[in-house]
Amino acid sequence: MRTVYGLAALAGLAASRPSPEPLPLEARAVAVVDQETGFTFSETKAAATLSSNIVFRIATPANVPAGQPYDIVLQVIAPSALGWVGLAWGGSMIRNPLTVSYPNGAKPTVSSRWATAHSPPTTYTGATLTPLTNGNKSNGTHWQFTVKCTGCTTYTGSSGQVRIDPNSSRRFGFACANAKVSNPSSSSSSIPVHDVYNYITHDFPAGANSNFAALLQRNGVSGGGADTGNTTFV
Numbered sequence: 001m002r003t004v005y006g007l008a009a010l011a012g013l014a015a016s017r018p019s020p021e022p023l024p025l026e027a028r029a030v031a032v033v034d035q036e037t038g039f040t041f042s043e044t045k046a047a048a049t050l051s052s053n054i055v056f057r058i059a060t061p062a063n064v065p066a067g068q069p070y071d072i073v074l075q076v077i078a079p080s081a082l083g084w085v086g087l088a089w090g091g092s093m094i095r096n097p098l099t100v101s102y103p104n105g106a107k108p109t110v111s112s113r114w115a116t117a118h119s120p121p122t123t124y125t126g127a128t129l130t131p132l133t134n135g136n137k138s139n140g141t142h143w144q145f146t147v148k149c150t151g152c153t154t155y156t157g158s159s160g161q162v163r164i165d166p167n168s169s170r171r172f173g174f175a176c177a178n179a180k181v182s183n184p185s186s187s188s189s190s191i192p193v194h195d196v197y198n199y200i201t202h203d204f205p206a207g208a209n210s211n212f213a214a215l216l217q218r219n220g221v222s223g224g225g226a227d228t229g230n231t232t233f234v
C-alpha cells in the first residue's frame with residue numbers, strides 16, 4: 001500500500017502537480033496506544049450513521065512466522081445508541097468469523113457467530129473470545145470491549161482455508177442495528193437484523209506489538225502470538 005502511495009506521489013511530482021488523494025477504500029495506517037491496556041492498536045473508524053462512528057482496533061503480535069495462526073486483541077468502541085455491532089473478518093456476512101457485541105449494563109457482551117446464509121447467525125466455536133481484565137466498560141455515550149481472539153484470523157471459508165496476513169491490509173464487513181438484543185447478558189442471545197452494513201479496509205501492520213504476550217499477561221490473559229499457546233513473541 002505504501003509503495004502505491006509513493007509511486008502516485010512520484011507521478012505527481014513528474015507532472016508538476018500535487019499528488020492525487022488516496023483512494024477512499026485505501027487502508028489508513030492509524031496507530032493508537034491504549035493507555036489502559038498498553039497495546040498499540042491499528043484503528044479504523046466505521047460510519048454507523050452520518051454523525052457517529054464505530055471504532056475498530058486490532059493489535060497483533062509482531063513477527064508472526066509465515067503461515068502460522070496467530071491471536072489478536074480486538075477493541076471496539078461503539079455509540080450507546082446502537083443495539084449491537086458486528087465485525088465480519090472475511091468481508092461479507094456468510095462463512096467467516098463474525099464478532100458481535102451488545103451493551104449489557106457496565107460490561108458489554110461479546111459473541112462469536114457464523115452465518116451460512118443471510119439469516120440470523122449462530123454461535124461459532126471456531127473462534128474463542130477472552131475478555132481482558134481492562135478495557136470493557138460503558139458510560140453515557142459509548143460502550144467498549146477488549147478481547148483476545150483465537151481463531152478470528154484463520155478459518156475455513158466458502159473457498160477453503162483463509163489466513164489473514166498480519167503484514168497486509170484487509171477488507172472487513174461490519175454491521176449494526178439500533179434495536180436492542182433480547183437477552184443482552186447471554187452471548188447466544190438472538191439479535192435483530194442490521195439497519196446498516198458496509199465495508200472498511202483495515203491496516204494490520206500499524207497494530208503490531210513486539211511485547212504481545214507480555215501485554216496479554218499484564219491484562220490477565222494467558223497465551224501469546226501463535227495459537228500453539230507458546231509465548232514466542234515476548
Ligand code: HEM
Nearest residue numbers: 086087088092093094118119120173174175191192193197
Ligand atoms: C441478525 C440476523 C441477520 C440477518 C437476518 C441478516 C440478513 C442479511 C441480509 C438479508 C443481507 C443482504 C442484504 C442485501 O442484499 O441488501 C445481509 C448482508 C450483510 N450482513 Fe447480515 N444479517 C444478520 C446479521 C449479521 C451480522 C451479525 C453481521 C456481522 C457483521 C452481518 C453482516 C452483514 C454484511 C457485512 C452484509 C453485506 C455483505 C453480504 O451480503 O454478505 N449480518 N445480512
Ligand SMILES: *[C@@H]1O[C@H](CO)[C@@H](O)[C@H](O)[C@H]1NC(C)=O
Nearest residue numbers: 063064065066067165166167
Ligand atoms: C512482515 O514484514 C516484515 C517487515 O517488512 C518482515 O520482516 C517480515 O518477514 C514479514 N513477515 C511475513 C510473514 O511476511
Ligand SMILES: *[C@@H]1O[C@H](CO)[C@@H](O)[C@H](O)[C@H]1NC(C)=O
Nearest residue numbers: 077138139140141142143144
Ligand atoms: C466514554 O467512553 C468512551 C469509550 O471508552 C470514551 O472514549 C469516552 O471518552 C468516554 N466519555 C466520557 C465522557 O468519559
Ligand SMILES: *[C@@H]1O[C@H](CO)[C@@H](O)[C@H](O)[C@H]1NC(C)=O
Nearest residue numbers: 068226227228229230231232
Ligand atoms: C512450544 O514450546 C515448547 C516448549 O518450549 C516447544 O517444545 C515446542 O516445540 C513449541 N511449539 C511450537 C509450535 O513452537
Ligand SMILES: CC(=O)N[C@H]1CO[C@H](CO)[C@@H](O)[C@@H]1O
Nearest residue numbers: 107131132133134135136137
Ligand atoms: C472480564 C472483564 O470484563 N474484565 C474487565 C473489563 O474491563 C473493566 C475495566 O475497563 C474491568 O472492570 C473488567 O473486570
